[in-house]
Amino acid sequence: MIKYVVKRLLALIPVIIGVTMLVFFILKSAPGDPVRLILGEQATPEQVAELTEQMGLDQPLLVQYVKYMIGLVQGDLGIAYSTRRPVADEVFSRFPYTLKLSLVATVVSIALAIPLGIIAAVKQNTVIDNVSMFVALIGISMPMFWLALLLMLLFSLKLGWFPVSGAASWQSYILPAFALGFMNMASTARTTRSSMLETIRQDYIRTARSKGVSNSVVIRKHAFKNALIPTITVCGLQIGSLLGGSVLCETVFAWPGIGRLMVQAISARDVPMVLGCTVIFTICFSIVNLLVDLLYGFVDPRIKSMYS
Numbered sequence: 001m002i003k004y005v006v007k008r009l010l011a012l013i014p015v016i017i018g019v020t021m022l023v024f025f026i027l028k029s030a031p032g033d034p035v036r037l038i039l040g041e042q043a044t045p046e047q048v049a050e051l052t053e054q055m056g057l058d059q060p061l062l063v064q065y066v067k068y069m070i071g072l073v074q075g076d077l078g079i080a081y082s083t084r085r086p087v088a089d090e091v092f093s094r095f096p097y098t099l100k101l102s103l104v105a106t107v108v109s110i111a112l113a114i115p116l117g118i119i120a121a122v123k124q125n126t127v128i129d130n131v132s133m134f135v136a137l138i139g140i141s142m143p144m145f146w147l148a149l150l151l152m153l154l155f156s157l158k159l160g161w162f163p164v165s166g167a168a169s170w171q172s173y174i175l176p177a178f179a180l181g182f183m184n185m186a187s188t189a190r191t192t193r194s195s196m197l198e199t200i201r202q203d204y205i206r207t208a209r210s211k212g213v214s215n216s217v218v219i220r221k222h223a224f225k226n227a228l229i230p231t232i233t234v235c236g237l238q239i240g241s242l243l244g245g246s247v248l249c250e251t252v253f254a255w256p257g258i259g260r261l262m263v264q265a266i267s268a269r270d271v272p273m274v275l276g277c278t279v280i281f282t283i284c285f286s287i288v289n290l291l292v293d294l295l296y297g298f299v300d301p302r303i304k305s306m307y308s
Contacts, residue, residue: 008290012283017069019282020275024065027271034081034269055081068275077279078272082265087276091258095280097167098250098257101180102242104173108181109188110235116185117192117231122219124197132189139186148179148252165254176253180246184238191234195227202226236292 035051036043052058056067071078077087120132155175156164163172199205200223208218247259254260258277265273 005290005294008286008293012286015286016072016279016282019278020069020072021065023275023278024068024271025061027266027269027274028061028064030269034271037268038081068272072279077276080265080273081270082268082273087272090261090273091276091280094256094258094261097255098246098259101167101173101176101246101250101255101257102239104177105180105184105242105246106235106239108177109184109238112181113185113188114192114231117189118196118219118224120189120193121196121200122215133193136186136189139182139184139189142183144179144183145248145252147182148176148249151175151179152252167256172253176246176249176255179252180242180249184242188231188234188238192227192231195230196223199223199227232292232295236288236295239288 033048035048035055035057039047039051049058056064059067068078075088077091079085080087080090083090116132116136120129123129152164152175155161161171162175163169166172200219205218205223208222209215213222246255246257247263249255250257250259251263258280262274262277264270265277
């Protein structure tokens with residue numbers, strides 16, 4: 001098990017190199033000058049040249065990238081162009097907000113999706129099944145930012161139940177978490193339904209029912225546990241995607257997380273800040289996938305034996 005974990009963590013190194021290289025050169029090739037954005041259009045050429053030299057932007061792109069990676073290996077995410085503060089301080093001060101929002105959204109998604117998928121599978125081809133899959137279809141089809149705006153209009157502006165923006169209290173988590181969770185609920189519910197339908201047709205399920213085991217026990221103890229693997233996979237991927245995909249949600253709700261910070265950094269052509277956010281997202285996504293793979297072993301002992 002330890003050997004498997006170490007191999008997965010080592011595989012994270014080329015992933016970070018590839019992602020940072022791609023983002024770095026895309027941002028560098030984009031139009032616009034970060035120095036001009038910092039100094040303004042009234043800056044003199046001498047001021048522009050001096051700040052460009054101070055920021056190291058007069059060096060070749062490859063040299064800039066190598067210097068950044070050397071600092072990254074040493075734990076230095078660089079200095080933000082816009083604020084002239086360490087990127088690590090900015091990112092790690094925002095990361096708890098994104099993490100908490102993603103976890104709450106995951107709880108909302110799982111709490112809605114798994115019962116919906118199980119009921120749809122048990123009541124296959126009934127009105128309940130059709131309504132459940134219709135709700136899931138809405139979740140897949142509706143853009144997240146559109147749902148977020150509708151929630152703000154109804155529950156914040158019309159009813160006044162929840163704050164429009166910010167993260168001042170626990171009520172602030174409800175609307176953004178539901179907007180994120182509802183979007184991811186759809187795919188989890190459909191996966192749970194498909195997996196449950198396949199499981200309840202197995203021979204051991206028929207055997208359990210022929211022995212007089214009640215239907216609720218068969219579903220809860222036999223069918224659901226064996227149908228968990230695909231659901232765990234989808235949920236794990238969603239946690240990783242929620243960490244990186246909360247950009248739109250954080251922007252709409254003015255949430256003080258990494259997603260909104262990244263949008264602001266892209267607008268300001270703040271390359272170190274965008275790279276710092278990207279590195280954190282990449283590491284989180286990879287760690288979540290590793291934890292999901294390890295969780296397989298606790299659900300299915302046959303998979304655990306493969307790790308040893």
